[in-house]
Amino acid sequence: MLREVNQELVQAAERKLEVSLGTAVRKAKLSQTECDEIRGRIRFTDSMAEMADRDLVVEAVIESLPVKTEIFGQLGKIARPDALLATNTSSIPIMQVAAATERPERVVGLHFFNPAPVMPLVEIIACEVTSDETLRRAREFAADQLGKTTIRAKDRAGFVVNALLIPYLLSAIRMAEAGLASVEDIDQGMVGGCGHPMGPLALTDLIGLDTTMAVAESMYAETKERLYAPPALLMRKVEAGELGRKSGRGFFTYPKK
Incomplete structure (x- = not known):
């Protein structure tokens, strides 16, 4: 589920995905069947409420603490109590983001690198109150499900x-x-x-x-x-x-x- 802030950006995201998958098919990196399967697994929305049943929500908005804390404040009220809430911030301390939620122990940093489908690394950052279970699940998601190389970083601006x-x-x-x-x-x-x-x-x-x-x-x-x-x-x-x-x-x- 990919959430954008309005329908115009939702449509732009869909077009970008179609172009990316089409290029992969033309270059024989994916078959048309694989392309259709991938496209069929992805849904788009402009409603934050659609995040209510997710196991994991990854925020990837602009590098602005006020914007991120506003989003995490909303997610803290919408998401399931056991959902992981991850931020893709490249520099903002995770504790500052986690403090905006009622469940800071479920907040973790998952910093992907650009372009995320290609770059192999993900930084995993725990704040002062991130639980061990949250860290374990975050690593399983990045390493086992996505096949990324993961490194751990202290919760300091900029990480590693x-x-x-x-x-x-x-x-x-x-x-x-x-x-x-x-x-x-x-x-x-x-x-x-x-x-x-x-x-x-x-x-x-x-x-x-x-x-x-x-x-x-x-x-x-x-x-x-x-x-x-x-x-x-x-x-x-x-x-x-x-x-x-x-x-x-x-x-x-x-x-x-």
């Missing part, structure tokens, strides 16, 4: 991956801001010199400059470490609507689809 990744991305932005190298040469340096599949600025465009800034701000708010502070160049680009691939322009320019 972003605590290492975000300072790297921000350093590349500061280097471009200072004029020490062009954005093309910064990225080529990391691809050709370190064997990275993608340079840091292209990766920031893929993640979204607004998402990168929100994650950095969340980590800086908790740690006050300067290496997590968003550079001015990043803030100006977000203010200008240059958000990366999703807006067509970030550190690089992307052709319209």
Whole structure:
């Protein structure tokens, strides 16, 4: 069951799924029968009430604590008492989200990476009151049912991956801001010199400059470490609507689809 906030976005999600499955069939990664079976297992809605009978609900909205706590407040009243409530946050401490529910012991972090169908890793994060049963069920879901590689992380802003990744991305932005190298040469340096599949600025465009800034701000708010502070160049680009691939322009320019 996939819930979106209105029918327009529900229809967009359905179209996106159809395109994705159609591509998999054309590339012979799925048969038409498998495609039809997958499509038949997925339902779409714009009603939060449809979550009432779920075993597990995964929230994956924007990286905003007020938005997430509002949703978890609703889920705490709607979901079954034994349902797991998971957040896909990439940086916000899980305890801050769990505090919005009446059952914080059922709340856990399940952080998937973009694109989730392809990337093998899921970070599992327990807050101070997450129960052992919740952790066990969360790991069984991610590892046994989805076949993902799982790692455990402490409930600290950024967890494992972003605590290492975000300072790297921000350093590349500061280097471009200072004029020490062009954005093309910064990225080529990391691809050709370190064997990275993608340079840091292209990766920031893929993640979204607004998402990168929100994650950095969340980590800086908790740690006050300067290496997590968003550079001015990043803030100006977000203010200008240059958000990366999703807006067509970030550190690089992307052709319209």
